[in-house]
Amino acid sequence: MNGQNRKDIYPGLEVHIILKKDQRSGIKTKGIVKDLLTNSAYHPHGIKVRLTDGQIGRVCDILQK
Template sequence: MDGKSRANIKIDGLVDIVLKKDQRTNKLTRGHVKRILTNSAQHPHGIKVMLKEGDQVGRVQKIVTDETK
């Protein structure tokens, strides 16, 4: 599932985000959603979230459905 729709993203959900500093390389960072920062229902580059791990902020690229992946 991609992270372009706000309805798909849940607090405490496991997601892969791209941080601002990693946008050129598309390096993904995995973590659990602490806050959803984008107010609109859709965003073409991904919904912006804050992770619980280190309060990192980035746009969701993928929603991880199984924590063992």
């Protein structure tokens, strides 16, 4: 699953995100979704979320469904 559709992402979901500072390198950060920050139903670069540890980035992989 990619993280482009808002309907696939919800609080408590385990995901990989790419932080703004890691966009060039593509380094992924693993975490649990706390809040969804993108309001649109679809985003080509991934839905922006806040993790439980406060980090913000775009979802690139959904690890559990």
